[in-house]
Every structure is written in structure tokens, then in C-alpha cells.
Amino acid sequence: xxxxxxxxxxxxxxxxxxxxxxxxxxxxxxxxxxxxxxxxxxxxxxxxxxxxxxxxxxxxxxxxxxxxxxxxxxxxxxxxxxxxxxxxxxxxxxxxxxxxxxxxxxxxxxxxxxxxxxxxxxxxxxxxxxxxxxxxxxxxxxxxxxxxxxxxxxxxxxxxxxxxxxxxxxxxxxxxxxxxxxxxxxxxxxxxxxxxxxxxxxxxxxxxxxxxxxxxxxxxxxxxxxxxxxxxxxxxxxxxxxxxxxxxxxxxxxxxxxxxxxxxxxxxxxxxxxxxxxxxxxxxxxxxxxxxxxxxxxxxxxxxxxxxxxxxxx
Amino acid sequence: xxxxxxxxxxxxxxxxxxxxxxxxxxxxxxxxxxxxxxxxxxxxxxxxxxxxxxxxxxxxxxxxxxxxxxxxxxxxxxxxxxxxxxxxxxxxxx
Numbered sequence: 001x002x003x004x005x006x007x008x009x010x011x012x013x014x015x016x017x018x019x020x021x022x023x024x025x026x027x028x029x030x031x032x033x034x035x036x037x038x039x040x041x042x043x044x045x046x047x048x049x050x051x052x053x054x055x056x057x058x059x060x061x062x063x064x065x066x067x068x069x070x071x072x073x074x075x076x077x078x079x080x081x082x083x084x085x086x087x088x089x090x091x092x093x094x095x096x097x098x099x100x101x102x103x104x105x106x107x108x109x110x111x112x113x114x115x116x117x118x119x120x121x122x123x124x125x126x127x128x129x130x131x132x133x134x135x136x137x138x139x140x141x142x143x144x145x146x147x148x149x150x151x152x153x154x155x156x157x158x159x160x161x162x163x164x165x166x167x168x169x170x171x172x173x174x175x176x177x178x179x180x181x182x183x184x185x186x187x188x189x190x191x192x193x194x195x196x197x198x199x200x201x202x203x204x205x206x207x208x209x210x211x212x213x214x215x216x217x218x219x220x221x222x223x224x225x226x227x228x229x230x231x232x233x234x235x236x237x238x239x240x241x242x243x244x245x246x247x248x249x250x251x252x253x254x255x256x257x258x259x260x261x262x263x264x265x266x267x268x269x270x271x272x273x274x275x276x277x278x279x280x281x282x283x284x285x286x287x288x289x290x291x292x293x294x295x296x297x298x299x300x301x302x303x304x305x306x307x308x309x310x311x312x313x314x
Numbered sequence: 315x316x317x318x319x320x321x322x323x324x325x326x327x328x329x330x331x332x333x334x335x336x337x338x339x340x341x342x343x344x345x346x347x348x349x350x351x352x353x354x355x356x357x358x359x360x361x362x363x364x365x366x367x368x369x370x371x372x373x374x375x376x377x378x379x380x381x382x383x384x385x386x387x388x389x390x391x392x393x394x395x396x397x398x399x400x401x402x403x404x405x406x407x408x
Contacts, residue, residue, distance in 0.1 A: 165358055235361050244386035254388050305384065312368045314376055 023049035025213045029119060030224035033112050043119045051126040054210065056203055058137045065196035067144060074197060076273040077188045079147045081204075082138030084181075084264035085131065086150070086158035091174065092128035094161050096121050102167050106227070116221040117167070123214055130211070134204050162261040168228040171219040172236040172293065175212055179285045180247065180265055182208035183278050191275065212289070219293045230294035231311035237286055238308045241301050247282060315408050316378055318401065325400050328373045329393075332366040333357065340393060347396070348389040360389070370400070380407045 026046055032038040070078075099121030106114040143149065150158075165173075182205045189201035222228035240247045249265040287298050298304050316324065330337045333354045339345070351357045357366075367384050374380045382403035387396065 163359070165361070169361060231365075235365060239361055239364060242384070242386055256389055309368045309372055312365055312372065314369055314372045 023053045025050065025210070025217050026119075027213075027217050027220070028224075029116055029217055029221040030112060033115055040115055040118055040122070044122055047119075047123050047126055050210075051130070054130070054207070056133070058133050058140070061196070061200045061203065062137060062141060062144070064199065065141070066194050069194040070145065070197060071193065073273045073275070074188075074192055074194070075145055075147060076270055077191070077275060078138050078145065078197075079142045080268045080270065081185070081188070082135065082142050083150055083154075083158065084268065085135035085138060086155060087262050087264045088131035088135065089128060090159050090161040090261070091177075092124050092131060094164070095127070095170070095174070096124040098164055098167065098170060099124065110225065110227055113222065113225045113227045116218060116225065120171075120218040123218075127211055127214070130207055134207065137200065137204075158262050158264075160261045166228075166232055168219055168222050168232040169236050171215050171222070172233040172289075175215040175219065175289050175293075176237065176240050176247075176286055177265075178208045178212035178215060179282055179289065180249075181205075182212065183282050183285070184275070187276050187278055212285075216289055216292050223294055229311070230296060231308060233290060233293050234296075234304060234308035234311055237290055238304050241283055241286060241304060243301075247279065247286075248277075251277070318405075321374075321378070321380075321404055322397065322401060324377065325370060325374065325397060325404075328370045329366060329396075332369045333363075341397075344392045344394050346390050346392050347387060350393065351389075367396075374400075374404060378404075378408075380404045382407055 023046065026032055026038075026043060029038075029043070032043075099117045103114045103117035103121065106117060108114075139150070164170075185201045185205035185208060189198050189205060192198040192201055219233060223230055223233070239245055244252055246252075246263065246265060250268050250270075255266045283301065287304070290304070291297050296307060298307055326337060326341060330340050333340065333350055334356050335345070335350065335353055339353070340350070343349075345353065347360075347363060351359065351363055354362070357363060364384065371382050371384060374382060382400060385396070385399045385403075387399075
């Protein structure tokens, strides 16, 4: 038997039990790599464990819903959710491509950043799969309820891939998108009277919070590396929460016409059905995310703008 | 405090420098915000444009002690309108 470690890589292996700790998001990814010596294989294992621990069945959750009990408001919210979720696949496809490109750009220059990018791109496969549940469950529910079908041309329009941007900005935008979605689904759950529908909305909201946690972790890793500047996270946050910003969605006085991609929050159609925006809750979660990503505390829209302008400089 | 003409020249020069578009093109053709993003060699999207506004506002504060808040404007807004808003804000702040 060859026991030379240089020529027989198998000789370095030894039996090990599967990880026994509860699966969780690797919050300190930069430190885990630089100080803990964490490899991409180990990171992928943690991602897989958490993904498996959080899996649920679309078929099962739909079967728990009493379709006859749903209100007009429930029906409108389900239909909007299904259409909005169509945009997540191009989002995940974009992250996978952008993260891999960034990984290769950083290789050799900063291998830790390259590894964080690759970890992000690797996780995007779980994100894509989990979001597929959301899209399909709501669109299938819409179909069972006899709600207007989404024409193929509109389906394809909603699949347009977003234009590329700087990676920290991209991750921060995704953090905020997940926050808005999670809070909205929380509102939907609160308004639903059917226990099955309430459970579904709560499950999806919990998924979105978990996705937010991942995006925060990758964004924090980039800031911790020193290769990405906190100002980019604040720029995107300011873009959303400023007066007339994207956080206000369809309630803004004016929404930009785009032919490049669809921002789901610009296309919700609630008609006479009222769903609380919970803007303050969203703002609070955004402030918290900024703190986790950059270490900088803010507690108001004005403070976000002031901090961002200070970081930008002249 | 600077007069209207001095402020206007300062804002125009600063913004032109940050978007890297010659003043003759930027103001001569009264470019829209969408056209500025497209024409500028350093811009990808609206966030870059906001940063150029922020840098201009910071320069105003540093040089003249005037604090202006950033406007939220549609992308078809011409740059002359942006300049008017900056000047109006600066006049109030001064």
C-alpha cells in the first residue's frame, strides 16, 4: 500500500461522522475561511444540510388548503405572489453567472474573495430550487382557484435576466428584495383565515428570511475582505428607502418604464384589495441588515442617507 | 456666500467632472438622466447617478457649507431641471 501522502491523496483521508450540530448559515464566512481554514467542500456541505433541513412539499401544503374558505383578498394575494415569483429564477441565474465570473476575476489576486464568490454561486442552486417551490405553489393555487392564467408572453417577460451590477450592490439589492417579500408574505399570512393557507404563507416568509440571511452573510464576507466598500450597500439601501424609492413599490407617484427586466415590486396589482405595506417593519429590517453587513448602525431613513453621503465623500 | 452664478458654475463643473461628460455635451444638449447614464463612461445604472449627485452635494457642503438633500427624479428629467432643483435647495439652505 502506498502511504506516501504526496502521491496517494487517499492516504490523507480518515473516517469522520457527519456534522452533528444544527445546520445554520455561515454568518462569518470570511473568518471561517481565513482563520478556520474552511474549504469550499465544507461550505457546500453546510449549505446542503440547511437546504435539506428546510425542504417542504408543494403538493402537501396545497392539499392542506381549503379552497372554498379563501377570501377575495387571499385570491388576489396568491395571484400576485405567483406572478412576482416568476422573477426569482432569472435573479438566481444571474447570481450564479456573476458570482462565478467574479470568482475567476479575483483568483490569484484575493483567493478568499474568490472562495466567497464561489460559495455564493454554489448556494444559488439551492436558492433557485427553493424559489421554484414558491413560484409553482402560488401559480398552481391560482390555477386551482380559476384565477386568470399568466400568458406565456408575460411569463417569458418576467424571466428576463437583470442587468449586471457590482457584486456588493447586487447582494444588497437581493437582501432588500427578500426582506420586502418576507414582510409581504407575513402580512398575507396574518390576513388569511384558512389555516392551510396561513401555514403556506408563513413557510414561504420563513424561506425568504433564510435567503436574506445568506445574502447578508455573503455581502458581509465581501465587506470583511476589504475588497468591497460599505458605501455600495448603503447606496442600494438609500435607493430603496428614500422618499419615492423602490420600497414604496406600486404606490410611488411614478415607476420607471424598463425593457431590460421586471422588478416584481413594481407590478403588484391589488385593485380594491388592501394589504398593509408594513413599511416601518421593512425599514427596520433593512437597518438591521446594513448593520450586519457593514457594522455601521443606522436607525432612520435620514441616517442612511447621511451615512451613505459620508462614505461617498467628494 | 456665493451668488447664484457662482453656485450654478460650481454645481455644473462638479457634476460634469463626476459623470465624466464634457459640459458642452452635458448642458449644451441638456441630457436627460437616462442619457447621462448611457453616455457616461463610468456609469452602469441609477445608483451610479445618485452617487454623482451625492458627490456634488458633498462638495457644496465642503466648499460653501451648504447642505442640500438629494432629489428623487424620473430618468427622463433633463439635467437643466436637476440644476434648478439643486440651486433652489441651496438657496433655501443658505
